[in-house]
Amino acid sequence: MAATQRTNKEMQIKSKAALAKATDPLEKLQLACLSRGATGIKGLARKFKIMDDDGNRSIDFKEFEKGLREYGLTEFDKATMQEVFQIFDKDGSGTIDFDEFLVKLRPPMSQHRKALIFQAFDKLDKTGDGIITVEDLRGVYNVKKHPKYLNGEWTEDQCLKVFLDSFDSQDKDGKITKEEFENYYVGVSASIDSDSYFDLMMRQAWNLKP
Numbered sequence: 001m002a003a004t005q006r007t008n009k010e011m012q013i014k015s016k017a018a019l020a021k022a023t024d025p026l027e028k029l030q031l032a033c034l035s036r037g038a039t040g041i042k043g044l045a046r047k048f049k050i051m052d053d054d055g056n057r058s059i060d061f062k063e064f065e066k067g068l069r070e071y072g073l074t075e076f077d078k079a080t081m082q083e084v085f086q087i088f089d090k091d092g093s094g095t096i097d098f099d100e101f102l103v104k105l106r107p108p109m110s111q112h113r114k115a116l117i118f119q120a121f122d123k124l125d126k127t128g129d130g131i132i133t134v135e136d137l138r139g140v141y142n143v144k145k146h147p148k149y150l151n152g153e154w155t156e157d158q159c160l161k162v163f164l165d166s167f168d169s170q171d172k173d174g175k176i177t178k179e180e181f182e183n184y185y186v187g188v189s190a191s192i193d194s195d196s197y198f199d200l201m202m203r204q205a206w207n208l209k210p
Contacts, residue, residue: 008037011191019075025083030107032075034190039167042183045102047071057098061085064096106183107190113198117185120206121178132176134160 015035022028033040048059048067059067065081076084088096088104126136134157143149143159154162165172167184176184192198202208 007188007191011187012037014191025080026087026104028075028080029073029084030105032073033105034107034187038184038187038191041102041105041186042167042180044068044071044073044105045183046180048098048101052098058095059098059101060095061089102179102183106186109186109189110195112195113185113189114182116199116202116208117182118178119208120202121181123206123208125178130178132164132181133174134164137164 012035015031019028019031019035022031030041033044036043044067047070048063051063051067052059061082064085065078068076068081085096088101121132124132124136124140126140137160138156141160141163143156143163146154146159148154149156149159161174164174164176167176167181189198192201203210
């Protein structure tokens with residue numbers, strides 16, 4: 001299930017407070033994303049994906065700077081952006097590997113938490129094509145108790161689309177990839193210290209088997 005408003009709010013407050021004290025440029029970028037809520041890291045990842053016109057999964061500094069600015073990360077001046085960029089551009093080629101950047105941007109997460117996230121995704125991805133759509137959610141997510149479904153304001157598909165949008169970032173295309181699902185839950189995971197609580201939350205939310 002998408003992060004509760006309370007969990008999201010707590011994470012945003014915690015991240016903003018930590019951001020004010022952080023000195024490491026990469027940590028600052030992580031916290032700036034998390035201060036935007038559970039979809040923060042996923043939103044930035046998608047922004048870079050859209051900018052990768054040739055699909056080679058690498059970006060130069062100009063694209064990197066543009067992506068951060070367009071995503072609204074106003075906390076960063078050009079010098080800090082260059083510091084972050086240089087962390088990844090180890091060979092001095094002037095480009096960074098998009099996937100490597102994403103891996104390091106995600107806060108550390110245990111293998112157990114990752115396994116739960118992938119188990120939930122596989123359960124939702126009924127067609128097994130690596131993308132969750134409204135069609136996949138039918139019969140997995142029950143909308144019958146949704147207030148707007150009960151009062152006739154929304155159809156089942158509308159309820160499912162709104163639910164899907166809670167995992168999506170800015171463009172809301174109605175499709176969630178495994179990478180986007182993981183990036184979303186990386187944000188949720190960062191706000192939950194206890195492994196057992198994260199385990200319980202995921203199992204209850206998606207009715208996962210022990």
